[in-house]
Amino acid sequence: MTAPRRTVLVVDDEPQIVRAVKVLLRGAGLDALAAHGVEEALDLAALHRPDAAIVDLLLPDGTGVDVCRGLREWSGMPILVLSAVDEEDEKVAALEAGADDYVTKPFGSRELLARLQAALRRASPEPEEPVIAVGPLEVDLAAQLVRVDGREVHLTRTEFGLLRALVRDRGKLLTHRSLLREVWGQAYVEDVATLRTHIANLRRKIEAPDGADGAPPRRLIRTETGVGYRLAP
The missing domain is CATH 1.10.10.10 (Winged helix-like DNA-binding domain superfamily/Winged helix DNA-binding domain)
Incomplete structure (x- = not known):
């Protein structure tokens, strides 16, 4: 039996970023679910229960920190945040709110995918090695x-x-x-x-x-x- 494809919630208000990430995810055998703001992201996550999330820090109706806090109220899914170089305080706040890692814009597609796949592996760990x-x-x-x-x-x-x-x-x-x-x-x-x-x-x-x-x-x-x-x- 073929394993079901994993779904990743992509939260960003820049259409070109969303398109690029969706193409990257499809190439890796992952489905993408796009949201453009905090409320839409939390609604879609509650409805579709994605396996992971990629979240921009700056959104029209709030921040990626708000998304992290909302998701962590009920989910342990891996969360990666996208940030600009000068958003250090926001990066720290997102990590403290439950994000697993961050990638700095502009980001390389291979780095983003590698960090996402590493986070997905950690979310389904094998028994702890002695x-x-x-x-x-x-x-x-x-x-x-x-x-x-x-x-x-x-x-x-x-x-x-x-x-x-x-x-x-x-x-x-x-x-x-x-x-x-x-x-x-x-x-x-x-x-x-x-x-x-x-x-x-x-x-x-x-x-x-x-x-x-x-x-x-x-x-x-x-x-x-x-x-x-x-x-x-």
Whole structure:
């Protein structure tokens, strides 16, 4: 039996963007459902129950943040937001409202599709692996052991908590606030300086420095300036 095609809600008031995204989705075997504003998007989502959403941040009757909040009242579907370079505060607000990732305009079609497919995979995860491998990095979640190139690396409890959060959602952008909330607790969600210090320590332990052993630098944790971090998928 052929699996049903997945449907993606595309929310943008620019017709050319909607047309381009619809063509991209059809080429990937996905159906598109178009909406041009917040209210229309929420109505269509409630009626058709799409599998994911791609949402522009600036809409005629509100923002993509409003769409994220509305969808998150009843759905865990993957949400990607489209943003301009200078909309950093809105990007952070959308991620805090439940968006899974963002793509900056103008965007490449391959990047948008890759991020969407990664989000769809995370939405239907396989049973958690006892050991998660990302390139040279191996993380045993049950035993709380970390190895790099087969060599055991000692992490503090805080460093392991950060790595566990990143590796469980590898490829997904995690905001400063979400990492601080998970590892330190709600009272510390504004302490970005502390987070940066521990991320720097974690990087020193799991990433190869420039020119180490003649190898090129290895970057596993990627910084999204002003927003958060993601572990390379």
